[in-house]
Amino acid sequence: MTFAPPATSRLFRSLHTPRPPLALANAWDVASARVIEAAGAPAIATTSAGVAWSLGAPDGDALAREAALDLIGRIAAAVAVPVTADIEGGYGKDADDVAETVEGVLAAGAVGVNIEDGTRPPAELAARLAVARRTADRAGADLFLNARVDTYLFGLGDPDTRLRETLDRAHRYVEAGADGVFVPGVTDPAVLTELAGAIPVPLNVMAGPGAPAVAELGALGVARVSLGSGVAQAAYAAARRAALGLYRSGTYDSLTDAIPFPDLNGLLGQGR
Numbered sequence: 001m002t003f004a005p006p007a008t009s010r011l012f013r014s015l016h017t018p019r020p021p022l023a024l025a026n027a028w029d030v031a032s033a034r035v036i037e038a039a040g041a042p043a044i045a046t047t048s049a050g051v052a053w054s055l056g057a058p059d060g061d062a063l064a065r066e067a068a069l070d071l072i073g074r075i076a077a078a079v080a081v082p083v084t085a086d087i088e089g090g091y092g093k094d095a096d097d098v099a100e101t102v103e104g105v106l107a108a109g110a111v112g113v114n115i116e117d118g119t120r121p122p123a124e125l126a127a128r129l130a131v132a133r134r135t136a137d138r139a140g141a142d143l144f145l146n147a148r149v150d151t152y153l154f155g156l157g158d159p160d161t162r163l164r165e166t167l168d169r170a171h172r173y174v175e176a177g178a179d180g181v182f183v184p185g186v187t188d189p190a191v192l193t194e195l196a197g198a199i200p201v202p203l204n205v206m207a208g209p210g211a212p213a214v215a216e217l218g219a220l221g222v223a224r225v226s227l228g229s230g231v232a233q234a235a236y237a238a239a240r241r242a243a244l245g246l247y248r249s250g251t252y253d254s255l256t257d258a259i260p261f262p263d264l265n266g267l268l269g270q271g272r
Contacts, residue, residue: 003106004082009142012082012111015042016144016180016202018218024226026086028054032231033075033083034267035259044079046072048086048114050232059229065091069104076109084112084144089120095127102135102143112144114182119154122169126176133177144180146204146224147173152185153206163194170199180204184228187211189220196221206230 015022025041027033028050036044049059051071057063068091076083085105090098098115105113115132117125129147136143151157151166170181181199184206186192196203202223207214208230217225241254 003139003141004076004109004111006142008082009111009144012043012084013142013144013179015082016223018196018221018223021214021218021222022224023214024084024224025231026050026227026229027075028232029071030074030078031264031268032235033079035264036231037079037081038267041081043082043084044075045084045112045114045226046075046086047227047229047232048088049229051086053232053236059088061088061091063088063091065101065104069101069108072105072110073108082112083110084114084146085110086114088116089118089125090115090128090132095124095131098128098131099135102132103139106136106139106141106143111142112146114146114148116148116150116182117169118150119156122172125169126172129173129176129178145178146180146182147176147178148182148184149173150184152183154185163191166195167198170195174199174201180224182206182224182226189216192217192220192222196223 022043024043024045025036026045026047027036028047033044051068052059052063055063055067068087072085087101087105091101092098115125115128125147129145132145149166149169151162151169157165166183173181178201180202182204183195186205189212192205203221204224204226205217205222206228207225208227214225245251245254
C-alpha cells in the first residue's frame with residue numbers, strides 16, 4: 001500500500017499545539033482545497049457534510065464510501081500540505097467495514113481521519129477506533145486518529161452530567177487508540193478549559209461566529225480549531241444570494257467580491 005510520506009504525517013502531528021492551535025478551514029472539493037491552501041493553511045481538512053452535498057448526498061453516512069475516497073484522493077493529490085479526512089462514522093455498517101475505509105483513506109494519501117460517535121453507543125465508536133488504529137498500524141502508517149464526541153453538538157443526555165459524559169467518552173476513545181478528541185458544539189471558555197485539562201490528547205473544537213478567536217481558544221488549551229461545514233455553507237449561501245439577485249431583481253451585486261477568474265483558474269492550473 002502506498003501512502004503519504006512519514007514526514008508529512010509527522011508534520012501534521014506536530015501542528016497540534018495550543019500555541020498556536022492548528023486552524024482548519026474545511027474543504028469539500030479540489031478548488032476549495034487549493035483556495036484554502038493558497039490562503040496559508042498548514043493542512044487541509046475535509047468536511048464530510050460539504051463533500052456529501054457537493055456529490056449530491058445529504059450528510060449522515062449517506063455517501064458511498066467509494067465516492068468519499070475518490071474525493072479525498074483528488075484533494076490529497078492537488079495540495080502540498082497534509083490532508084485529514086472527515087469519514088463520518090467510518091462509512092460502514094460495523095467496525096469491520098471501518099478497516100476497509102481506513103485502508104482507502106491511507107491509499108488516497110491522507111494522514112488523518114475524524115470518526116464520530118453521533119448517536120451510536122460509545123462502545124461502538126470505541127470498537128471502530130480500535131479497528132482503525134490496528135489497520136493503520138498493520139499498514140505501517142502514522143495515522144492521526146481524531147475521535148469526535150457529539151454529546152454537546154446533539155445535546156445528548158442530561159445537561160448537568162454532559163461534561164462528565166463527554167470526558168468519559170473521551171477517555172474511552174483515547175484508550176481505543178484516538179490521538180485527538182474533537183468536541184464540537186462547545187465554545188464556553190469554562191467548559192473548554194475543563195475539557196483541555198482533563199483530556200490527555202489534543203483537543204479539537206469547532207468554531208464559528210460568536211466563538212472566541214483562535215488565539216483565545218489556544219490560551220484555553222485547545223490545540224485544533226476547525227470550521228466544520230461552515231465554509232461550505234457560506235459558499236452555498238453566496239450561490240443563493242447570486243441566484244436570488246438575478247431572479248428577483250435582475251441585479252448582480254452579489255458577484256462583486258468574487259475571486260477573479262485568472263486567480264482561481266491559476267490555482268487549478270498549478271502543479272502540486
